[in-house]
Amino acid sequence: MTGKGIVRTGTAGWVYAPWRGQFYPSGLTQKQELAYAGTHLGAIEINATFRALQKPQSFRNWASQTPEGFVFAVKGPQLVTHIRRLKDVATPLANFFASGPLALGARLGPFVWQLPPNMGYDPDRLEEFLALLPKSPADAEAFAGRHEAWMQDAATTAGGVAAIRHALEVRHESFATPGFIAQLRRHNVALVTADTAQWPTFDVTADFVYCRLQGAPGKDGYDAADIERWAGRLAAWAEGGPLPDGAFLADQPEPRPRDVFAFFVSTDKLHAPANAMAVAERLGG
Template sequence: MPLLIGTSGWQYRDWRGGLYPQHLPQRLWLEEYAAHFATVENNNAFYRLPTAETFADWRRRTPDGFVMAVKASRYLTHIKRLRTPEEPVHRLMEHAAALGDRLGPVLLQLPPNLKADPGTLDACLRCFPRTVRVAVEPRHPSWWQRERELRAVLERRDSALCWADRDSRPVAPLWRTASWGYLRFHGGRATPAPRYGRTALHSWAERVREAWPDEDDDVYAYFNNDTGGAAVTDARAFGRQTLLRR
């Protein structure tokens, strides 16, 4: 099981003096990050879609084998609410294509007040190229009440239901819907906050290994608890947990 572990974003000022040497210019932080992790989740695209030139620059600055997941624009997920997705999806993929072989999955994080609409989700997923992996993170409880329809859509598109954690607990059903997996860690219960404890990380490592036992199953895991460098510490610890139990 290839497990790629990283953080959600890499440009956090309070990581200076930790992951980033005190005097390292911020313009070199991506290179330093890529020396420690094999993947990153790019949150910047959610707030403002970077230009193709920016994506191309990120490709140039990262090594072979590095993977950048891209969080889809809030224009698509929060403003359009997945409706008439053709243009925003095309624009996103046109820009992100400049990552070349660095392009990883696209994440659709749905608004917490977006109620279940499997048909609209299916129409949106249909707009993505078949070669692009798409993970979906629903957040309204009504999605879980329409399990059969939701799972059918995701499985048909080989789209991963995002396994999300908050307070060291799953916040959604742990359904495997694709040949690959996608995890997001929003914050644990350990001290200092928002760190994850060893037991929580061990439990997640066990869940991942049980759900994706095949050596060819790709799983992407991103820590979104950036405060105080917790994401960096926990991503490294999670990597050690998975290595110990292979």
């Protein structure tokens, strides 16, 4: 990668009633909310995919309501991460990739896989899962093509998709080891930066960076100083410079420009859009 990476800031989801009259103007209909969010944010993380498979037409509709350059991150299904806990998941993965995310085309951003808090580090199980994940549009098409026969409404072509990227969020202390960092780097899978007391580290493990900012450690939200601090970190990743601060589990890779995705998902959800827009403004977006 040359030049400077692209920084996109956004929120997890876009349907949130308390935003109406605050982020969303009074009188805006719910059907207009995604289009409005798309003009004020750089990305949105789709969380509905965690609970159940969606329909291809839903993804097409979402893509059609957002501007060029906007992207959606897509959260992997709980069947894979929480119920089967990464074991024997080839078929559920095929069904998931066929359920519509590829229909986002150029608006497809990274897939994010969130592990349950009580799931510890099993290197062999994780290795099997990471090896399964498609790493290119062609791989994703082939994987989606192996969906089960009952899925008659499937989207298995990746027209317009530029890249297939994956991020992994872990929440168990047993993952806090350099070996885990090395494992993710071998597969070019980003370790989610969570900004929590439980997971405060900033290790970069892929050719992009993925943040799910959940409230500065010991806090429920972000104040002006936190926003400035995060703007500086995101800029450093995008520009290829060293981070101005932060804790790490392993040696930092050689700095180089990276695309950055930062989603505000803190318990202070009411102010998530404002936080995302404030960081973007400080970065000149």
